[in-house]
Amino acid sequence: MKHLVLLGAGHAHVQVLKRYNELIRHGALPPKITLITPHPRQLYSGMVPGYVAGHYALEQCVIALEPLLAGSSIRWLQDSVAALDAANNRVTLDDGSVLDFDWLSVNTGAVQDRQRLELLMPGVREHGLFVRPIEAFGTLWPRVVALAQSQALRLAVVGGGAAGIELAMAVRHRLPGAAVTLLTGGALAANYPAAAQARVMEALKNRQITVLPDSASRFTEGEVMLASGARLVCDVPLIATGAQAPGWLQSSGLALDAQGFVAVDACLRSTSHPHVFAAGDVSSRVDRPIARSGVYAVRAGAALANNLNAALSGQALKAHQPPVHTLNLLSCGDRQAVASWGPFSAQGRWVWWLKDRIDRGFIRRYQLPDHQG
Ligand SMILES: Cc1cc2nc3c(=O)[nH]c(=O)nc-3n(C[C@H](O)[C@H](O)[C@H](O)COP(=O)(O)OP(=O)(O)OC[C@H]3O[C@@H](n4cnc5c(N)ncnc54)[C@H](O)[C@@H]3O)c2cc1C
CATH class of the missing domain: 3.50.50.60 (FAD/NAD(P)-binding domain)
Incomplete structure (x- = not known):
């Protein structure tokens, strides 16, 4: 065989x-x-910003392997x-x-290649909280929430792509007392059309997130050095740079x-x-x-x-x-979201509602015990 x-x-x-x-x-x-x-489960990344924002428990964002393997001869190592x-x-x-x-x-x-990123940004391996592997990030995030109970945190999200943007706004929602900075490296939502970029920028501004078009160049305890020479005081650098x-x-x-x-x-x-x-x-x-x-x-x-x-x-x-275009939905932390499809974009609570439905629907496909019939 x-x-x-x-x-x-x-x-x-x-x-x-x-x-x-x-x-x-x-x-x-x-x-x-x-x-x-x-891992015995797959953490669905599309729902991770919602988990960080506090809308979902971790268990709601996972596809368990067990039902997919049960009753079959598929071996899992x-x-x-x-x-x-x-x-x-x-x-x-x-x-x-x-x-x-x-x-x-x-x-x-x-x-996220730690070795390569360490060469580009010395200290990131020791001080950064990496978003990948996503399973590890999901497990570590509650520690940040716990830390925020005892001090006013300063968080820097490094990476101006979809993950960085969504996480910055999710953090803002979950930790309203924290100072949140997004380091974009000069490119905010670069893969999105101009209209969606403008919506994202506005959404970040409205949520008191400091957006710096600067790059992180070095990490030390409590500080991020920026390419411009400036220094950013930071308790938790969240590394959402490209993969x-x-x-x-x-x-x-x-x-x-x-x-x-x-x-x-x-x-x-x-x-x-x-x-x-x-x-x-x-x-x-x-x-x-x-x-x-x-x-x-x-x-x-x-x-x-x-x-x-x-x-x-x-x-x-x-x-x-x-398809050439897909519907991309960026959550804004507080049950609002920005949608973009080709050159078109929209935003509002209804976009979040749609994203929530799509994401939960995707997970549900693998949770239903329809294999037991
Ligand atoms: C915070 C965040 C939010 C995101 N939100 C969105 C979104 O809303 N929409 C969107 O389209 N994209 C989003 N993305 C991007 C999306 O996560 C990735 O594009 C997607 O996960 C890629 O899917 P994949 O199936 O290729 O791999 P993955 O989802 O990364 O799955 C890889 C699998 O392989 C396993 N694995 C890894 N290494 C090994 C190994 N060496 N040996 C065996 N198994 C291994 C992992 O455990 C996992 O099961 C987001 C990313 C992040 C970080």
Whole structure:
């Protein structure tokens, strides 16, 4: 029997797991499947700002793996991949064990490369609170809330992308007594149209968040040095800078793009190793650029499940064609949100309501015990 190994339980793989679970329950003969991922749940990043703001408990923002594996023969190894040898069909795990595969699918997401960031911003490893891995951030956040009970905190969010913006406003809502600064490095919501950028800027201003178009250059105890030479007093620097490709891909033998992400074709298949697939933030389409976002990772899930199934049964693969524009919803902390779709944007409580519905709906798809039927 062929062995399919799934690396990571990201947004696409939870759909692959659900699909295989359903096929198994309907009597299909599945391949031997092993899932390698370090946590028994997937913390859904889209709801993390709502968790930070205090709208959700952590448990409401997670997709538990257990229901996706229950009643199936899918084996779960609670570990992380440390190395991949694509030519010899082998992965090495953090605990040193080695696993052979016939087919491989990678959905491990992007990382915040501590080593690289330390070179750019000395002291960040010791003093920064990183938003990735998101599971670790989710666990550590209550400590910041507890700290805020005993002192008036000064928080700096480093990163002017969607995550940094949403987190700054979420922190403001949760910790009304804290001083919140957003360091954008000169680019605020750079991937958004001008109208949405203006709405975001206004929203930050209205919430008394200091927006500095400056970059962090060094971190020490209680202080962030800025590229301009200024110093910012700061108790908690929250690091929401862009994410990088995982380092273990470098020696994998897989074709990678210039930033080190797995190069895949329109069928989500490695351009160098046809028995390897990749989806979500860890991958990079060679035929057309696709933004790294949870929205696109989710959309890749059904196509990945179809193509893995087709490849393993010797059928033709189908190209995955995600839409050019997606609906992006940025929460503003206080149950308000900004929406953008292509050049259009809007904001208000109704946008938050919509985001809340979409996010809860996504989680619910994996929580319902419909596999027990
Ligand atoms: C605070 C925050 C808010 C965000 N909000 C949004 C939003 O509202 N909308 C949006 O579109 N995007 C949002 N994003 C971006 C979004 O999180 C990512 O684009 C998305 O998570 C990518 O999904 P993925 O499936 O590729 O990987 P991930 O969601 O990162 O999943 C990776 C999986 O692989 C596992 N894994 C990691 N390393 C290994 C390893 N070495 N071995 C085995 N398993 C491993 C992880 O545990 C996890 O299960 C946000 C990001 C952050 C930080």
